[in-house]
Structures are given as structure tokens and as C-alpha cells.
Amino acid sequence: MKYRHSFHSGNFADVHKHVTLLQLLTALKKKDKGFLYLDTHAGRGSYDLSSPSLEATEGIGRFASLEPSAPELRQYAALLAQFRARHGQRHLYPGSPLIAASELRPQDRAVLIEFLGAEANALEASLGSLAQAREDAPRSVRVERGDGFTRLRAWLPPPERRGLTFIDPPYEQTEQDFGHVTAALAEGLRRFPTGVFAAWYPIKDARRTAIWQAACARTLQAPALVCELWLYPRDSQVGLNGSGLLIANPPYLTLERLQAWLPELKSALGVGPSGGASARMLSQSS
Ligand SMILES: C[S@@+](CC[C@H](N)C(=O)[O-])C[C@H]1O[C@@H](n2cnc3c(N)ncnc32)[C@H](O)[C@@H]1O
Numbered sequence: 001m002k003y004r005h006s007f008h009s010g011n012f013a014d015v016h017k018h019v020t021l022l023q024l025l026t027a028l029k030k031k032d033k034g035f036l037y038l039d040t041h042a043g044r045g046s047y048d049l050s051s052p053s054l055e056a057t058e059g060i061g062r063f064a065s066l067e068p069s070a071p072e073l074r075q076y077a078a079l080l081a082q083f084r085a086r087h088g089q090r091h092l093y094p095g096s097p098l099i100a101a102s103e104l105r106p107q108d109r110a111v112l113i114e115f116l117g118a119e120a121n122a123l124e125a126s127l128g129s130l131a132q133a134r135e136d137a138p139r140s141v142r143v144e145r146g147d148g149f150t151r152l153r154a155w156l157p158p159p160e161r162r163g164l165t166f167i168d169p170p171y172e173q174t175e176q177d178f179g180h181v182t183a184a185l186a187e188g189l190r191r192f193p194t195g196v197f198a199a200w201y202p203i204k205d206a207r208r209t210a211i212w213q214a215a216c217a218r219t220l221q222a223p224a225l226v227c228e229l230w231l232y233p234r235d236s237q238v239g240l241n242g243s244g245l246l247i248a249n250p251p252y253l254t255l256e257r258l259q260a261w262l263p264e265l266k267s268a269l270g271v272g273p274s275g276g277a278s279a280r281m282l283s284q285s286s
Pocket of ligand 1 (some may be wrong): 115
């Protein structure tokens with residue numbers, strides 16, 4: 001496996017993915033009862049952007065230079081500033097497990113799965129510094145080394161009967177990962193029909209994306225929506241044209257809130273006329 005998220009961290013897709021993740025965590029926290037956050041492809045958690053790539057400069061670099069107005073974007077900007085202040089490093093970028101660990105309450109739990117030993121070790125180190133800086137840390141945050149697609153089965157359904165499963169594979173082998181994601185969503189929903197599931201996917205080929213979405217709409221036994229941001233025409237040959245998240249069992253008002261902040265994120269990232277953004281229901285119910 002050659003993929004290292006460090007080369008891409010902080011790019012437009014990460015910002016899109018992480019604002020959406022924060023919105024979902026916030027929605028789950030509206031109830032007092034604790035929940036499980038299950039991250040099947042966690043990464044190292046914290047990324048040093050002191051020598052940022054062009055991708056990061058055009059992603060989080062652009063975002064951080066503006067004052068957003070939508071509450072979700074403001075909340076993400078505040079989380080970023082607090083994360084950097086806690087660690088005393090203004091170029092750090094928090095990945096999905098560190099965003100979750102910053103947000104979870106004492107009654108919540110996290111299971112963070114990462115395949116690569118070096119990335120998992122780095123994740124444990126970042127979580128250790130965060131726990132020292134937080135008095136109200138979640139009671140249980142566990143890093144597991146292994147295959148997230150397989151281990152998902154072991155953790156669902158959680159005893160809390162509330163949970164968010166975040167699926168973010170590298171898509172090094174794009175076709176294979178799309179298949180694994182569809183299977184993981186279907187299996188996850190079978191085991192835990194009321195759980196919230198969010199899966200990130202790349203938009204590289206518009207036709208391929210549409211076929212995959214149609215398969216998900218047919219297969220998944222739950223209401224689902226898709227939230228997408230693209231910088232280039234959706235079928236251009238540049239590589240990564242856009243970023244998408246499929247959310248199954250979206251919490252109340254998720255779609256409306258996504259539709260409220262996506263246009264602002266799109267303009268904050270300087271997306272030109274060939275780009276776009278949209279959030280829509282994919283399927284209404286089982
Ligand atoms: C796109 S990155 C994850 C980024 C992270 N979710 C975030 O938002 O900060 C994908 C990660 O999955 C890891 N990975 C690859 N295959 C895996 C597998 N089968 N199970 C678990 N982790 C895997 C990679 O090492 C990499 O760290």
C-alpha cells in the first residue's frame with residue numbers, strides 16, 4: 001500500500017469531509033445519551049502543514065484566511081483554531097479521529113481503525129497529547145490496527161444503540177474500494193439499522209459515480225443523501241475532480257444544513273465556473 005494521507009491532508013476534499021463530519025457529530029450530541037464513533041480508516045490524526053502542499057494551500061489555507069458566516073463553517077474554523085492553540089502549533093491540521101476526539105463527551109466512545117502500524121502509532125501519540133489538554137475527554141478512545149472493512153463487523157451494533165460510522169478509504173484501487181464501501185454500508189446497516197453512516201468517495205468520473213450511487217440507492221436499506229463539492233468538470237482527466245459523502249440515516253435537518261453552508265464553502269475555496277456543489281437525497285427510505 002503506497003497511500004499516505006499526509007500528501008493530501010488539508011486539501012479541498014479534507015475540508016469538505018471534515019466540516020461534514022463535524023456537523024454530524026454535533027447533531028448526535030443533541031441527545032445526552034452517549035454514542036460510538038467508529039472510524040474505519042483513521043489515518044495518523046494530526047498533520048504538520050508547516051511546509052504546505054499546493055493542495056493544502058488551496059484547501060485549508062484558503063479556508064483559514066477567511067471569516068465564514070455559516071454556523072457550521074464557523075464551528076469548524078473555531079475547532080481548527082482551538083486544536084492549533086492546544087498543541088501550540090499553528091500549522092497542525094486535525095484529521096477525522098482528532099476532530100472526533102476533540103468533540104466527543106465523557107459519555108461517548110471512539111474506535112479508530114488504521115491498517116498501517118506507523119500511522120496508528122502516530123495517532124496514539126496525537127490522542128495522548130489531546131487527552132492531556134482536555135479535562136472532559138471521552139471515557140474510551142481505542143486505536144485498533146487492522147482492516148477497517150473487516151473490523152466494522154466486530155463493533156456493530158454498539159451497546160449504546162447510537163453511533164456514527166465514518167468510512168474513508170484511500171481509493172488506491174478505486175473500483176475495489178467502491179465495492180468495499182457499498183458492502184460495508186450494506187453490512188453495517190444490516191447489523192445496525194438505525195446507525196448513522198458516512199462514506200467519503202472521490203469524484204473522478206461522473207458516469208462511474210452515478211452508477212455507484214444508483215447501486216447504493218437500490219441496495220441500502222435506509223434513507224441516504226449525497227453531499228458533493230467539485231472543482232473541475234466531473235469527468236475531466238485531472239485526477240480528483242471532486243469530493244463526495246454519502247450519508248445513510250442522516251440526522252434531522254442534515255440536508256437543509258448542508259445546503260445552507262455548501263455554497264459558502266464553495267466560494268471560500270475559490271471554486272471557478274467549472275466547479276459546483278450540491279446536496280440531495282439519494283433515496284428516501286428502506
Ligand atoms: C484517506 S486516509 C484517512 C484520512 C482520515 N479519515 C482523515 O479524515 O483524517 C485513509 C487511511 O486508511 C488507511 N488504510 C488503508 N487501507 C486500510 C484498511 N483496509 N483498513 C484500515 N485502514 C486502512 C491508510 O493507511 C490511510 O491512513
